[in-house]
Amino acid sequence: MRVVGIDTSTFTGGIALIDNGQIVSEFNAYITRRNSEGLMGVLDRMLKDLDWNTKDLEGIAVSVGPGSFTGTRIGVTMAKVLGYSLNIPISAVVTLDAVAANVPFMKIPVCPLICARRNIVYNAVYNIDGSDIQRAAEYSVGKIDEVINNIKEKGYIYNSEDCKIMFLGDGAVRHKQFIQENLMEQAVIGPPWYLGPKPSVVAIMGQSKINAGDITDPRDLVPFYMGKSSAEGT
Amino acid sequence: MIIIGIETSCDETAVAVLEGTGDLSPSGLNLRSNIIASQVKLHRQFGGVVPEVASRKHVETIIPVIEKALDKAGVTLPDITAVSATYGPGLVGAVLVGLSAAKALAVALNIPFIGVNHIEAHMYANFLEHPHLRPPFVCLVVSGGHSDLIYLRDYGDYEVLGRTRDDAAGEAFDKVARALGLDYPGGPAIDEVSKGGNPSAVRFPRAFLEAGSYDFSFSGLKTSVVNYLAKAQSGGEEISVPDIAASFQEAVVDVLVDKTLKAASKKHTPIVALAGGVAANSRLRQELYLRAQERGVDVKYPSPILCTDNAAMVTCVGYFQLLLKGSSPLDLPASPSLSLE
Numbered sequence A: 001m002r003v004v005g006i007d008t009s010t011f012t013g014g015i016a017l018i019d020n021g022q023i024v025s026e027f028n029a030y031i032t033r034r035n036s037e038g039l040m041g042v043l044d045r046m047l048k049d050l051d052w053n054t055k056d057l058e059g060i061a062v063s064v065g066p067g068s069f070t071g072t073r074i075g076v077t078m079a080k081v082l083g084y085s086l087n088i089p090i091s092a093v094v095t096l097d098a099v100a101a102n103v104p105f106m107k108i109p110v111c112p113l114i115c116a117r118r119n120i121v122y123n124a125v126y127n128i129d130g131s132d133i134q135r136a137a138e139y140s141v142g143k144i145d146e147v148i149n150n151i152k153e154k155g156y157i158y159n160s161e162d163c164k165i166m167f168l169g170d171g172a173v174r175h176k177q178f179i180q181e182n183l184m185e186q187a188v189i190g191p192p193w194y195l196g197p198k199p200s201v202v203a204i205m206g207q208s209k210i211n212a213g214d215i216t217d218p219r220d221l222v223p224f225y226m227g228k229s230s231a232e233g234t
Numbered sequence B: 001m002i003i004i005g006i007e008t009s010c011d012e013t014a015v016a017v018l019e020g021t022g023d024l025s026p027s028g029l030n031l032r033s034n035i036i037a038s039q040v041k042l043h044r045q046f047g048g049v050v051p052e053v054a055s056r057k058h059v060e061t062i063i064p065v066i067e068k069a070l071d072k073a074g075v076t077l078p079d080i081t082a083v084s085a086t087y088g089p090g091l092v093g094a095v096l097v098g099l100s101a102a103k104a105l106a107v108a109l110n111i112p113f114i115g116v117n118h119i120e121a122h123m124y125a126n127f128l129e130h131p132h133l134r135p136p137f138v139c140l141v142v143s144g145g146h147s148d149l150i151y152l153r154d155y156g157d158y159e160v161l162g163r164t165r166d167d168a169a170g171e172a173f174d175k176v177a178r179a180l181g182l183d184y185p186g187g188p189a190i191d192e193v194s195k196g197g198n199p200s201a202v203r204f205p206r207a208f209l210e211a212g213s214y215d216f217s218f219s220g221l222k223t224s225v226v227n228y229l230a231k232a233q234s235g236g237e238e239i240s241v242p243d244i245a246a247s248f249q250e251a252v253v254d255v256l257v258d259k260t261l262k263a264a265s266k267k268h269t270p271i272v273a274l275a276g277g278v279a280a281n282s283r284l285r286q287e288l289y290l291r292a293q294e295r296g297v298d299v300k301y302p303s304p305i306l307c308t309d310n311a312a313m314v315t316c317v318g319y320f321q322l323l324l325k326g327s328s329p330l331d332l333p334a335s336p337s338l339s340l341e
């Protein structure tokens, strides 16, 4: 199955092609929105390099946030129009899930933090057992100090033998000092190559969802906006 | 040649389908569909366009509007030759939805993508209804977002003669309508209520600016209306909404018509055209027509459905631009303050 994965939901922007679960092409740029706007040109180039036709594509996976409203809409719109015009299934992948999926076989829980505004982060906590990554807490949005307090109170840290938790996402970079001051050596900040959502991971997760019948009609596909009413704006 | 166009630069999600012969002339154009999903009701509760609300709605509406436009045109996706979309000026988050949709369509169908300037598109609405209209002519583009006086030398070749230095004409209409307690959007509301008012009741200031300037300024006029109302209120004076609306409208129209006709004589063109949402204003059409006739100048304007934001005009520019310059790059970024030159 040939699936295209698209992610424009955070500070990165990328696109990948997988063929039967193998990554065959991937582009990811860790810069501004500009590169997200060029992703259809990148896809065009990737298809030509692989000697594939758009008609060879069998599914679309897209990260739907939470993250940047404007950024996410670029990828979501591209995905829904591709899915609609090629008449192939689309699966929606939650960005926090995609970030957690960067680190299977991790022996400690992970907490992706995605920046919303100022000191507000989208977050969730995952327990990992081999390749099985289970979300242990609701997706939520809150101030970084509240999120860290909540992690302490709920005792997620003690889900691992060495009592640590790993932080991922752009929020882990921005709030690194605060996290380390509060959790001391119990906090591990993920290495740079694990921090953001990866379009190849989104594609692979999307393929499993498509196989499981978990697909979204292109007309109904919208970003996963969390916590803020539409009238308040970005 | 069949072109699909997408327009999402403000609060209308619009898609249209245009058929053309492939000649560099408007005479063979056939507009097959022109679908507009208006968000006016959604934004009315806020008294103006809320960018985040508009962007969200565009994402929800884009596919159904594309489907409707194709259906109405009697074509299917494989029939489409090229796709065009507005890339600016406009609200960046809103523009990005239509622009991203157009790029995805271009890649999926393996057809050219054409990025279109929204102001240029407003002017081209005239070609859709006046197949014998040819450049050069002077065009006044007036709407909630822009007030530009443009010399259209040839297809794709423009000289901006003047633009607003503060509020756009439509913006002034919205603000004065709010001050008068009229409905949003203000343009049609003032147009309607003015029909029962005396346009000479109050002499509001006309900002002609320095001699020879084709620029506009409407914020002073807006302020003087607001001040007039405040003074009347504090003095317990009875005010007539139709009289004030008509007097305000008269001041706007006076300046717009004066500068448009001066521009036409400067450029020695016997044709002037109107475009943009405010071009639907009945008093502006009437006054321009009357004063142009005295000078032997011909006036063209599109019907109201092509004055408001729509995608038919985007297909029209897409058609000419594809023939003249070819396609645009697929990484063309949204350009919120795009200008014509």
Ligand SMILES: [Zn+2]
Binding pocket: B118, B122, B143, B145, B276, B277, B308, B309
């Ligand atoms: Zn407009």
